[in-house]
Amino acid sequence: MKNFYLFICFVLPLTASMAYAKVLEGTPIAQHPRLLLLQGEEQLLWTSIQRDSYQRKIHQEILKECDRILTTKPVTRNKIGMRLLATSREAMLRIFYLSYAWRLTAEQKYVARAKEELRAISAFSDWNPSHFLDVAEMIIAAAIGYDWLYDELSEEDRALIKQAILRKGLEPSLDSQYNWWLKATHNWNQVCNAGMLFGALAIYEDHPQLASDVIKIGRESIKLPMKDYEPDGAYPEGYMYWGYGTTFNVLFISALERAFGEPYDLSAARGFLETPAFMQNMTGVTGDSFNFSDSDLGGVLQPAMFWFAKRTENPSLLWIEREHMIKLSANVREDNRLLPLTLIWSKGIDLESIEPPQNRIWTGNGKTPVALMRSSWTDSTAIYVGFKGGSPATNHGHMDVGSFVMEADGVRWAMDFGREDYRALEAKKINIWKFDQDSERWGVFKYTNYAHNTLTVNGELQHVGGYAPLTDVVESTDATKATIDLSSVYPKLAALSREITVVNAKYVSVKDIYNGGSEKNTIRWSMVTDAAVKLINNTTAELTKDGKQLLLKIEVPGHVVWKIEPIEGNDGKNTPVLVVFEVEVAPRQKGDIVVNLVPFCSLD
Numbered sequence: 001m002k003n004f005y006l007f008i009c010f011v012l013p014l015t016a017s018m019a020y021a022k023v024l025e026g027t028p029i030a031q032h033p034r035l036l037l038l039q040g041e042e043q044l045l046w047t048s049i050q051r052d053s054y055q056r057k058i059h060q061e062i063l064k065e066c067d068r069i070l071t072t073k074p075v076t077r078n079k080i081g082m083r084l085l086a087t088s089r090e091a092m093l094r095i096f097y098l099s100y101a102w103r104l105t106a107e108q109k110y111v112a113r114a115k116e117e118l119r120a121i122s123a124f125s126d127w128n129p130s131h132f133l134d135v136a137e138m139i140i141a142a143a144i145g146y147d148w149l150y151d152e153l154s155e156e157d158r159a160l161i162k163q164a165i166l167r168k169g170l171e172p173s174l175d176s177q178y179n180w181w182l183k184a185t186h187n188w189n190q191v192c193n194a195g196m197l198f199g200a201l202a203i204y205e206d207h208p209q210l211a212s213d214v215i216k217i218g219r220e221s222i223k224l225p226m227k228d229y230e231p232d233g234a235y236p237e238g239y240m241y242w243g244y245g246t247t248f249n250v251l252f253i254s255a256l257e258r259a260f261g262e263p264y265d266l267s268a269a270r271g272f273l274e275t276p277a278f279m280q281n282m283t284g285v286t287g288d289s290f291n292f293s294d295s296d297l298g299g300v301l302q303p304a305m306f307w308f309a310k311r312t313e314n315p316s317l318l319w320i321e322r323e324h325m326i327k328l329s330a331n332v333r334e335d336n337r338l339l340p341l342t343l344i345w346s347k348g349i350d351l352e353s354i355e356p357p358q359n360r361i362w363t364g365n366g367k368t369p370v371a372l373m374r375s376s377w378t379d380s381t382a383i384y385v386g387f388k389g390g391s392p393a394t395n396h397g398h399m400d401v402g403s404f405v406m407e408a409d410g411v412r413w414a415m416d417f418g419r420e421d422y423r424a425l426e427a428k429k430i431n432i433w434k435f436d437q438d439s440e441r442w443g444v445f446k447y448t449n450y451a452h453n454t455l456t457v458n459g460e461l462q463h464v465g466g467y468a469p470l471t472d473v474v475e476s477t478d479a480t481k482a483t484i485d486l487s488s489v490y491p492k493l494a495a496l497s498r499e500i501t502v503v504n505a506k507y508v509s510v511k512d513i514y515n516g517g518s519e520k521n522t523i524r525w526s527m528v529t530d531a532a533v534k535l536i537n538n539t540t541a542e543l544t545k546d547g548k549q550l551l552l553k554i555e556v557p558g559h560v561v562w563k564i565e566p567i568e569g570n571d572g573k574n575t576p577v578l579v580v581f582e583v584e585v586a587p588r589q590k591g592d593i594v595v596n597l598v599p600f601c602s603l604d
Contacts, residue, residue: 029204032150033103034259035143036251037344042103045347049104054325054351055343059104061332062339066101069094070113074120081423084128088137091121093337095141099148100340111152118145119157122164129172132181133188136195139169140251143202162206165199170207170214182221186237186395187245189225193218194248194255201259215256219266222252226269233274234364236394239282240295240419246275247304247338254307254345267311271366276308276317281362281372282386283320284407285379287327290372290386292403294396294419301328303341310345315354319377322351360502361473361480367394369470371482375505383408383599385508387500389468389484393435398447399462401489402454402498406508408599409548414453414527415576417446437464451567451578455490455498455512456524462489471497478504492517494588507598516589523583525593527552528567530576535562541579549600556583556593 030038037045049055075091077084098114101107121127121138128134146153146161153161172178173196181188197218200211225245228236235242253266267273282290283299291297301324309317321342328336356377363371368390376382384407392399396419406414425432425444432441442461445451449462466488474481481501490496495515502508514523531545538561539554554560565578583593 028261029201030259030261033148035147035198035201035255036258036341037103037148038258045343046104048347049343052346052349052351054322055346058325058328058339058342061328062097063101063105065093065332066097066110066113069098070109074116076120077124079128081426083131083423084134085131085137088127088134088141089337091117092137092141092144093333095145096337096340099145100343102152103148111149114145114149115153115157118142118149118153118161122160124164124168127168127172129168129175129178132172132178132192135169135172135178136192136248139165139195139199142169143198147202162203165203166207166210169199170196170210173214182217183224185224185228187225187241187248189221190245190249190252193222194252197252197255201255204259218252219256219264222249222266223269225249226266226272228367229269229271229275230366231271232364232366233271233276233278234366234368234370235275235278236367236390237396238293238295238368239279239289239291239299241293241396242275242279242282243300243302243304243335246279247302247341250304250307251338251341273308273312274364276305276312276314277362278364278370278372279305280317280320280357281359281374282370284384284386284405284412285374285376285382286384286407286410286412287320287323288407288412290370290388290405291416291418292386292388292400292405293368293394293398296418297416300324300335301339301342303338303345306342306345306349309349315349315351316357318346318349318351318354319356322354325351361475361482363470363473363482365470367391368397369468369484371470371473371484371500373480373482373500373502375502381409383502383505383508385500385502387482387484387498389470389486391467391489392462392464395435397435398452399442399449399464400452400454401449401462401466401468402484402486403452404500404510405453406597408508408550408597411531411545411548411550413529413531413543413545413550413597413599415530416453417451417528417576420444420446435464437461439464445567450526451528453527455486455496456526457490457492458522459524460492463491466491472499492519492521493523493585507596510595510597512593514585514589514591514593516585516587519587521585523585523593524580525583525595526578526580527595528576528578532575533564533577533579535564538562543579551596551598551600552579553596553598554581554594555596557591558583 049059078087094117098110101110127138181192196214200214204211287299288297289299305321361373371387374384387404430440449456468484468486471485472483483499486496497513499511531543534542541552541562543550560581563580
């Protein structure tokens with residue numbers, strides 16, 4: 001590391017304030033490197049890493065992964081089905097990690113291998129513009145490598161990479177055959193616009209007019225998905241796609257501001273600076289996410305949270321991220337191709353002195369209203385409930401309106417399946433990307449209300465055109481409670497709402513309040529669990545998992561019976577299963593269906 005200090009002190013003496021130069025059009029833009037970590041900022045980053053054990057761990061994991069990459073061959077153009085995305089992501093991970101390692105250690109082995117990866121992707125016939133996410137992630141990989149290694153690249157290499165960025169990235173983005181995402185209101189817009197911005201900034205001085213046009217287009221276009229954070233930060237596509245869309249949205253803002261040395265108004269969009277609180281509360285006590293819609297279960301490190309913590313001067317937003325930093329070595333590659341961002345954006349934050357959040361409930365409205373409740377941030381046995389409304393027609397949506405997850409005693413008792421494998425469904429020629437009532441998407445069992453912790457009326461699917469708003473929130477010393485109006489999703493009933501309460505930090509009560517329609521109806525209550533289930537009597541079920549117990553207790557007039565149903569597609573021997581019962585509702589009948597989820601102490 002001694003050679004590194006000499007490198008920093010004598011070879012890179014410029015400070016960030018000195019790093020700006022005039023380019024052809026007279027617009028002030030930072031010299032190379034200008035993307036995210038400016039010329040001369042390596043020393044500040046290194047000092048921050050040395051002072052903080054959490055940052056130091058991430059730095060070491062990146063270097064270990066770089067050394068593993070050195071033992072492999074450069075990426076090849078491997079298209080799977082309609083996607084080149086896996087190759088694009090692998091290229092991004094390799095080039096970002098290796099470029100970071102070069103800038104922080106000055107070891108030639110890293111820059112030499114990064115050049116090989118850059119030459120490899122630049123030589124591809126194309127970056128698969130028919131699935132433009134592939135182009136977006138590939139151009140970011142190329143742009144970071146081109147910019148961060150600029151002084152180390154030969155003229156021949158610069159020309160090759162620059163030509164690839166131009167011909168295989170920026171020019172296709174201006175072609176109406178491929179750029180439908182400019183009008184999208186979801187994560188595609190955020191990711192693709194971030195990619196084009198990175199490409200434009202990387203080669204700005206050589207193509208100033210084209211780069212300026214791309215930047216202007218992106219600044220306007222990206223405002224569309226940013227409206228999805230309104231009014232208070234809840235992100236409609238759920239945990240996994242918050243991590244995807246929001247991280248690239250932040251990349252767009254950060255790269256633009258850093259390259260031109262001045263703030264822009266994008267982060268002032270309504271709800272955007274509130275969205276990290278949504279994401280923080282989407283992780284349960286177990287560390288798993290509230291994985292509604294097309295989301296994976298596992299909670300992962302979210303680089304964007306570090307940017308938000310710094311922008312809002314609220315380090316407590318990193319309470320959960322710090323835990324993810326500790327667990328990272330289990331699989332550093334999984335969902336962590338942007339890992340160096342955690343160090344760039346946490347620079348100067350004292351991660352060892354973070355205080356826990358104080359709220360017990362967080363609610364958000366918008367396209368997908370949520371209520372996220374917990375009894376404690378520091379007790380590993382605390383209760384956690386995630387509860388959602390909205391519509392099945394939301395991008396990546398399921399028929400999971402009214403669904404919830406629930407944890408207690410360190411166990412997730414009520415679970416969500418999350419996403420299916422898109423490629424497997426697409427290989428079967430199933431069109432899962434239409435969201436009307438008769439879409440093939442709803443022929444996939446795990447996308448339907450039958451497979452979620454919600455209600456089914458008369459065996460029918462939820463109404464895609466419906467929308468369930470959050471109507472009431474109560475927080476008192478002895479309870480937190482949220483109510484969602486489900487009426488428009490179940491049009492056969494005159495009215496239906498679900499009220500979930502965490503009572504005295506002891507148990508959870510799920511109360512469904514109904515008003516029957518003009519005809520007789522059957523309401524089916526269901527919950528998915530991977531616990532072992534024992535039926536004690538008609539109205540009481542005992543769940544056992546990891547040496548812990550939870551009781552499900554029905555409170556409803558009349559005769560009802562718990563049933564255990566296997567999940568479609570399972571082999572019948574393994575969990576999870578559905579725990580269900582049905583209630584017959586006479587015409588115009590009003591009533592309540594209450595199920596209490598009561599945790600017990602350890603069986604040990």
